[in-house]
Amino acid sequence: MMLSVQDLAVSRGGITILDAVSLTLQPGEALVLRGPNGIGKTTLLRTVAGLQLPVSGRVELPPEGAAYSGHADGLKATLTVAENLTFWARIYGQRDIAPALKAMNLETLADRDAQNLSAGQKRRLGLARLLVTGRGLWLLDEPTVSLDAASVALFAEAVRAHLKRGGAALMATHIDLGLEEATILDLAPFRAKTPAPGQGGGFDEAFA
Amino acid sequence: MLALLLRDLRLATRAGGGFGLSLAFFLIVTVLVPFGVGPEGGTLARIAPGILWVGALLSCLLSLDRIFALDREDGSLDLLATAPIPLEGVVAIKGLAHWLTTGLPLTLAAPVLGVLLNLPQSGFLWLTLSLLFGTPALSVIGTFGAALTVGLKRGGLLLSLLVLPLYIPTLIFGAEAAKRGAEGLATATPLLMLAGITAGTVAILPFAAAAAIRVNLR
Numbered sequence: 001m002m003l004s005v006q007d008l009a010v011s012r013g014g015i016t017i018l019d020a021v022s023l024t025l026q027p028g029e030a031l032v033l034r035g036p037n038g039i040g041k042t043t044l045l046r047t048v049a050g051l052q053l054p055v056s057g058r059v060e061l062p063p064e065g066a067a068y069s070g071h072a073d074g075l076k077a078t079l080t081v082a083e084n085l086t087f088w089a090r091i092y093g094q095r096d097i098a099p100a101l102k103a104m105n106l107e108t109l110a111d112r113d114a115q116n117l118s119a120g121q122k123r124r125l126g127l128a129r130l131l132v133t134g135r136g137l138w139l140l141d142e143p144t145v146s147l148d149a150a151s152v153a154l155f156a157e158a159v160r161a162h163l164k165r166g167g168a169a170l171m172a173t174h175i176d177l178g179l180e181e182a183t184i185l186d187l188a189p190f191r192a193k194t195p196a197p198g199q200g201g202g203f204d205e206a207f208a
Numbered sequence: 209m210l211a212l213l214l215r216d217l218r219l220a221t222r223a224g225g226g227f228g229l230s231l232a233f234f235l236i237v238t239v240l241v242p243f244g245v246g247p248e249g250g251t252l253a254r255i256a257p258g259i260l261w262v263g264a265l266l267s268c269l270l271s272l273d274r275i276f277a278l279d280r281e282d283g284s285l286d287l288l289a290t291a292p293i294p295l296e297g298v299v300a301i302k303g304l305a306h307w308l309t310t311g312l313p314l315t316l317a318a319p320v321l322g323v324l325l326n327l328p329q330s331g332f333l334w335l336t337l338s339l340l341f342g343t344p345a346l347s348v349i350g351t352f353g354a355a356l357t358v359g360l361k362r363g364g365l366l367l368s369l370l371v372l373p374l375y376i377p378t379l380i381f382g383a384e385a386a387k388r389g390a391e392g393l394a395t396a397t398p399l400l401m402l403a404g405i406t407a408g409t410v411a412i413l414p415f416a417a418a419a420a421i422r423v424n425l426r
Contacts, residue, residue, distance in 0.1 A: 050290060051289060072281075073283060074287040079215070079218065
């Protein structure tokens with residue numbers, strides 16, 4: 001079991017936006033979250049990653065099981081590509097960054113400062129970070145933003161290899177990655193019905 | 209953890225890292241004071257320990273908002289919060305990196321700048337010692353303040369207002385130790401108080417700061 005979410009409700013800005021979300025992921029499975037802007041894809045991913053507390057419900061995943069990738073790539077502009085990647089590798093107790101550079105086609109850029117990369121190249125470096133975490137579950141928030149078609153294919157290949165190794169991925173994306181094995185979960189039916197007045201956002205939230 | 213420390217030190221010394229900012233500000237303050245107060249040696253010698261301590265404190269304050277704000281902006285803080293190292297450790301390392309890039313250089317520069325303020329010869333050792341014992345507390349308290357204001361846009365003002373009162377005990381005992389040393393009096397009591405403040409803040413504030421960051425990231 002890579003991830004088990006039971007009856008989860010999440011809130012953004014003190015308003016509950018998703019309610020009664022349940023899902024499970026087994027090794028080798030990928031789940032794509034779909035839904036209109038503002039439905040709560042990012043909030044759900046942040047809650048699963050542990051950056052946010054759920055309003056109710058439970059998130060179960062093995063300890064140190066997930067690697068989160070958000071809208072921002074967490075790159076330092078004045079460090080080179082290799083230095084950025086080496087830093088994250090060492091944080092996760094890994095050593096070798098060569099396979100990640102190769103998988104994301106960054107080998108020729110390894111010695112360039114991150115500030116001199118294009119948006120798509122930065123994104124590729126941000127995704128290469130996932131490969132050096134050694135974590136089983138990838139939580140991906142709009143991973144393909146600013147990637148061209150070739151890079152999207154490259155990324156899909158990396159996800160597929162990750163699934164083959166027994167990993168799992170939970171991602172929010174609007175475009176089709178061409179992953180046949182991925183299941184799609186539309187979040188629209190889980191939209192919270194009526195946010196109860198006074199719920200969250202109040203004084204008590206500071207002590208929650 | 210070591211990787212984080214090395215990264216922060218490397219970032220600080222690269223272009224735009226703000227490594228020299230505090231040091232330059234400290235230099236400016238100590239160079240300007242004799243022009244403002246007048247070149248009379250006796251007056252300068254009397255106020256030198258206090259001026260040097262206030263200067264060091266304000267220089268320290270100048271670089272605090274960078275501690276977490278930059279990591280927050282580029283998303284690193286989210287990623288560090290989900291990384292396998294505990295957030296308390298991240299905060300402690302951030303404080304240590306801040307001290308190594310501001311507190312330590314300030315401590316080393318202070319005796320040199322003491323010459324400009326006609327600091328009595330007996331005071332140099334005690335000034336250095338008091339800064340060495342006191343500046344870690346400035347960095348750790350500052351890290352806590354930065355953690356409290358990390359989610360705020362332009363949080364620098366609030367950060368200064370939050371942190372300044374917390375800096376006052378350190379300033380009082382630090383300047384007192386340096387002043388007593390310069391006058392040839394016993395310095396043990398203020399130095400011990402200073403070391404106590406530093407030890408206490410180092411022990412407690414990383415936990416408080418980590419809790420503040422967790423709340424701010426939500």
